[in-house]
Amino acid sequence: MADRSSSGRSRRRRGKLRAWRKKLADEQAESTVYRELAARRQGEEREILLELSEAEQRHADHWRKLLGPEAEKPRRATLRMRSLAFLARRFGWIFVLALVQRAEARSDYDFAEDATASMAADERIHGEVVRGLAARGRARMSGTLRAAVFGINDGLVSNFALVLGVIGGGAGTGVVLLAGLSGLLAGALSMAAGEYVSVSSQRELLAAAEPDERAHSSVPYLDVDANELALVYRARGMSAEQARQRADAVLRRAPTAALPAEPGGTQEGEVVGSALGAATSSFLAFGLGALLPVLPFLAGADGASAVAVAGALSGLALLGTGSTVGVLSGGYPLPRAARQLAIGTSAALLTYLLGVLFGVSGAG
Incomplete structure (x- = not known):
C-alpha cells in the first residue's frame, strides 16, 4: 500500500514538473514575442513592449523558482507561442499584436493551481495594454487597411459574380474574358477614385474643425x-x-x-490615413481580387473546369480575407471566414441564376 501511495505521489510530482516546465517555456517565448515586437517600434510603444517583456520574465521566474534544479531541463513552448515568436520576427506588428491579444485573453492562470492571483491579474492587464497598442496601430493604418481588405473582397465577389453571370447566360470564353477584364479595370478605377475622394473629404472636414x-x-x-x-x-x-x-x-x-488644442483631439493623419495610399492600395487590392476569377480563362481553360478552378481560387481568397479581418479585429477568424465565403458564394450563385434566366445562348 505504501509503495502504491509513494508511486502515485511520484507520478503527480512528475506531472507537475512537466506542467511547470511548459509554463516556463511559454512565458519565455511570450517575453521573446514582446522583445521582437519592440525591435520594430520606437519611442513610447517600444518602452511599453519592453516592459511587457520584463513582466513575462517575472512570471517565468515564478515557474523557475518552483522547478528549482529541474528548471535546467528545458521544454519547448507550445506551438502557439512558438508560432507567435516566429511571426513577430517576420511579419507586421499589428497582425502579431492581434494574435497576442487573443493569447493573453486565453490565459489559464485563473485556474492554474500553482499560479498566483497577481499573475492572473497581470495577464488580464497585459491583454488591455496589447488591446490599446493594437488600437493605436489600427487607427494609424485604418484608411489603407480598410481599402486593401475590402478592395480584395469587393474585387473577388463582384468579378466572380460577373463571370458566373456571363457564363450562366451562355457566353463563350472570349466574352467571359472581355467581361472579366473590363470588370477588373472598371471596378479597380472606381474603387481607387472613391477611396481617394472619401479620404480626402474626410481630411478636409477634420482640417475645417482645427482651431x-x-x-x-x-x-x-x-x-x-x-x-x-x-x-x-x-x-x-x-x-x-x-x-x-x-x-x-x-x-x-x-x-x-x-x-x-481641443482636449482628446487626435492627429487627422492617424485617424484617416493617406488619400493616395488608400486609393493605390484599393486599386491594387481590387485588381488582385478581381483577377483571381479570370485567371483560369487567361490560362486557356474553359467550361466546367475553368469555373471550378475560378471558384476554388475565389473561395480560398474569401476565406483568407475573412480570416484576416477576424484576426485584426481581435476576434475568432473562422466565423468571419465562413461569413465572407457565404456572402461571396450567394452573390455569385444569384448572378449565375440571373444569367441563366436572361441567357444569351450563342453569344461569343
Missing part, C-alpha cells in the same frame, strides 16, 4: 475682464462652469498663453 492659428495668437491680447474665450470651450462641448474655469486658467498664463 484658427490667428485665434491662438490673439489670446494674449484679450481683455481679461471682458472676453468670449469661455464660449470657445462651451462650443467644444464643455459645461458653462468648466468653460469658465478653463478660460480663466488660460488667461492667467498671458501674455505667453495660446489657445490650447
Whole structure:
C-alpha cells in the first residue's frame, strides 16, 4: 500500500514538473514575442513592449523558482507561442499584436493551481495594454487597411459574380474574358477614385474643425475682464462652469498663453490615413481580387473546369480575407471566414441564376 501511495505521489510530482516546465517555456517565448515586437517600434510603444517583456520574465521566474534544479531541463513552448515568436520576427506588428491579444485573453492562470492571483491579474492587464497598442496601430493604418481588405473582397465577389453571370447566360470564353477584364479595370478605377475622394473629404472636414492659428495668437491680447474665450470651450462641448474655469486658467498664463488644442483631439493623419495610399492600395487590392476569377480563362481553360478552378481560387481568397479581418479585429477568424465565403458564394450563385434566366445562348 505504501509503495502504491509513494508511486502515485511520484507520478503527480512528475506531472507537475512537466506542467511547470511548459509554463516556463511559454512565458519565455511570450517575453521573446514582446522583445521582437519592440525591435520594430520606437519611442513610447517600444518602452511599453519592453516592459511587457520584463513582466513575462517575472512570471517565468515564478515557474523557475518552483522547478528549482529541474528548471535546467528545458521544454519547448507550445506551438502557439512558438508560432507567435516566429511571426513577430517576420511579419507586421499589428497582425502579431492581434494574435497576442487573443493569447493573453486565453490565459489559464485563473485556474492554474500553482499560479498566483497577481499573475492572473497581470495577464488580464497585459491583454488591455496589447488591446490599446493594437488600437493605436489600427487607427494609424485604418484608411489603407480598410481599402486593401475590402478592395480584395469587393474585387473577388463582384468579378466572380460577373463571370458566373456571363457564363450562366451562355457566353463563350472570349466574352467571359472581355467581361472579366473590363470588370477588373472598371471596378479597380472606381474603387481607387472613391477611396481617394472619401479620404480626402474626410481630411478636409477634420482640417475645417482645427482651431484658427490667428485665434491662438490673439489670446494674449484679450481683455481679461471682458472676453468670449469661455464660449470657445462651451462650443467644444464643455459645461458653462468648466468653460469658465478653463478660460480663466488660460488667461492667467498671458501674455505667453495660446489657445490650447481641443482636449482628446487626435492627429487627422492617424485617424484617416493617406488619400493616395488608400486609393493605390484599393486599386491594387481590387485588381488582385478581381483577377483571381479570370485567371483560369487567361490560362486557356474553359467550361466546367475553368469555373471550378475560378471558384476554388475565389473561395480560398474569401476565406483568407475573412480570416484576416477576424484576426485584426481581435476576434475568432473562422466565423468571419465562413461569413465572407457565404456572402461571396450567394452573390455569385444569384448572378449565375440571373444569367441563366436572361441567357444569351450563342453569344461569343
